[in-house]
Amino acid sequence: MNKISTAYYQQDNVLFIARDLLGKVLFTNINGKTCSGIITETEAYRAKDDKACHAFGNRRTNRTEVMFNGGGIAYVYLCYGIHNLFNIITNVEGVAEGVLIRAIEPISGQKFMLERKNMTDVRPRMSAGPGSMSKALGIGKKHNGISLQSDIIWLEEHGSLGDAEVVQTTRIGVDYAGEDALLPWRFYNKNSSFVSKR
């Protein structure tokens, strides 16, 4: 299979990409363990006009810098002192936009994911919820900024979802963003149980 190209990630439409990523497959090959799963839940963030985005108003800090480095790379940061959240940076260099990947439905490497999470059975909470998913896949801060053309984290085509299968709604955990918390920039697969609950 082929990796999804940098040109795809650099499209000037983070909302389209967030919606379109549903159904594609996320792979990690970390510490010799290969895992993969179908993306079931995403959220879009955009510096230009979205207060929930770390780089809102084009704020450049050490943390947000990678958001400006051009589409097709990973943005990984620590949240609540515990969780590494994995985002895909989109649009071209200088325009800070990205998609938070919130959940996957596992396809391969379940054994490794269970091991990382100290679980014995595959259940939605193994890989639904952004912190949970990253932990299952082995994604951590050392992956911040790496290319999605690498052999460490990448995406491949699989299938796409029809509109009837997609729910579009508000994002989770962004109340601090005021009115922007109401933007319907979260997308998930209605028919998957591997989706985080509100």
Add this chain to the structure above:
DNA sequence: TAGGTGATCTTG
């Protein structure tokens, strides 16, 4: 439903 946990950013 609360607490754990620590990097990040802002303020002074």
Add this chain to the structure above:
DNA sequence: AAGATCACCTAT
């Protein structure tokens, strides 16, 4: 240099 804040998860 300190303190508030935070794109969450888990177990009671």
